[in-house]
Amino acid sequence: MLITAVREVQIPILATMLLGGCAAKLTRARALGSAESGLGPTALFPMRLRRPVAVGVCAMEFGLGAGLIATAGRFGEHWPASSIRLGTAVLFLVAACVLLELRGARPDVGCGCFGEFSTAPVSARTLARAALLAVAAMSTIGLPPLQLPHRGSAVALPLVVLAAELVVIAALSPELGEGLVRLGYTEPCELRILDEQRTLSSLRRSTQWRRHAGTITAAAPVDMWRELCWRYVVFPSRDGSRETEIVFAVHLRARRPAVLSAQVDAVTGEVLPWPAQLAGQPLRPARLTRLARLTRLGRLSRLGRLARRRRLA
DSSP states (O other): OHHHHHHHHHHHHHHHHHHHHHHHHHHHHHHHTOGGGGOGGGGGSOHHHHHHHHHHHHHHHHHHHHHHHHTSSSTTTTHHHHHHHHHHHHHHHHHHHHHHHHHHHOTTSBOOTTGGGOOSBOOHHHHHHHHHHHHHHHHTTTOOOOOOOSSGGGGHHHHHHHHHHHHHHHHTOTHHHHHHHHHTSSOHHHHHHHHHHHHHHHHHTSHHHHHHGGGBOOSSOSEEEEETTEEEEEEEEEETTEEEEEEEEEEOOSSSOOEEEEEEETTTOOEEOOOHHHHTSOOOHHHHHHHHHHTGGGHHHHHHHHHHHHHHO
């Protein structure tokens, strides 16, 4: 009885998720005038393929969501219903794999599952939700046609199962926080502060922090901002009698993020060589490659000036 109730409630849940995701993507695409703007995984494709991929995903979500509803009863019994449900499971399995790749390649891009609400970077919660929905879709294969309960007492168990699963999905959905922000129940600054605290925690566990902690003169950063896949953190420091600043660049990656650093003059913004006790420490070739990428277009030479401009503004 319980297993049957669990399997039956998956049909409306999956249909709602698919149709809701399709509607959210279309709403964002209409607002921004770009079909690919509402889907995060399109960032993995070349520019010429992003639009057809985004349109194809929306079409599949709409078709599968409508198909789940249409084949829930006697219409479409047997193989049509099984085909739709198998296709839904495959879609969510592929989505989990794509989100895993997106998390490693573009950690600054959201999953795009629900348009403008899915701007947070892909996390383990997002991957777990996709896997959960894939398992839910597979559990519906071979399920008999759904029927409305004839007694009021028979409605209680499906409703309890439905409410419990919705709570689990809500807990795995970062979109809930964005929705609360838009409703006014959570301040946007609270989410930003939480993100900054995670960056500082990763920074203080890094080798770069331990290497330069002795020259830092304040416990809190004087500036912090984000550019693409990097978050920059500025700490005041001292090099002998000279007032300096150490700029850390922390890559937006969930586990073991890369951390780079540069020392700049606090007045002129000029990049300074490290003190003698630090300059003699060799850098690994991989670290040199990442540092070369970071310094392209003279970015490091402007970090000090950017920090001062932000504080003055």
